[in-house]
Amino acid sequence: MLFHSTRQQWLGNIRADLLAGIVVALALIPEAIAFSIIAGVDPKVGLYASFCIAVIISIVGGRPGMISAATGAMALLMVTLVKEHGLQYLLAATLLTGVLQIAAGYLKLGNLMSFVSRSVVTGFVNALAILIFMAQLPELTNVTWHVYAMTAAGLGIIYLFPLLPVIGKTIPSPLICIVVLTGVALLIGLDIRTVGDMGQLPDTLPIFLWPDVPLNLDTLMIVLPYAVSLAVV
DSSP states (O other): OHHHHHHHHHHTTHHHHHHHHHHHHHHHHHHHHHHHHHHTSOHHHHHHHHHHHHHHHHHHOOOTTOOOSOOHHHHHHHHHHHHHHOHHHHHHHHHHHHHHHHHHHHTTGGGGGGGSOHHHHHHHHHHHHHHHHHHHGGGGSSOOHHHHHHHHHHHHHHHHGGGSSSGGGTSOHHHHHHHHHHHHHHHHTOOOOOHHHHSOOOOSOOOOOOOOOOOSHHHHHHHHHHHHHHHHO
């Protein structure tokens, strides 16, 4: 029974999992770099973190509606900590965030989310969407007309492709958008910014390090407010 359940969980929907994995893998690269820039850390840090999170969650299992990758909401909370204290304190705050989340899960504090009104959640998500949009505006200013054409074409593919009778519901439109527009840009040789222009892409696996911060009360007082905020978000 256990083997059947595990097999069903891992191999029960291979096609959808494969398509979703390809879309997320392709979209996560520029997203992780963009959120790294927002947080004020090296783009490689965001790529390494997103990779590690995705692999770990795929093994230990996630939950419906849980984002297991780089998110703008978390990046926005890290800006001040990174600017004032550096990356090592961010790593310490991240570890403390994990401890707080484990404690919250053990205490079943997630049930408190049922008391949060839908309007609050909607406002939070809309504000996050606005912040992400504002962060992308520099990519749409002082650029050539090719960028606007590619942006319009991408939106057209994403929103119009699902309207096709059969194939539109089989292949995710974001995947079609990424593959088609990347092919067009390479074929024509368009002079537009690429993901590589946003930051250096790593060519090696990450090296796991323990945060080099003093283990004392002062460090705890620095990272605790950020860790609590990150855990709640």
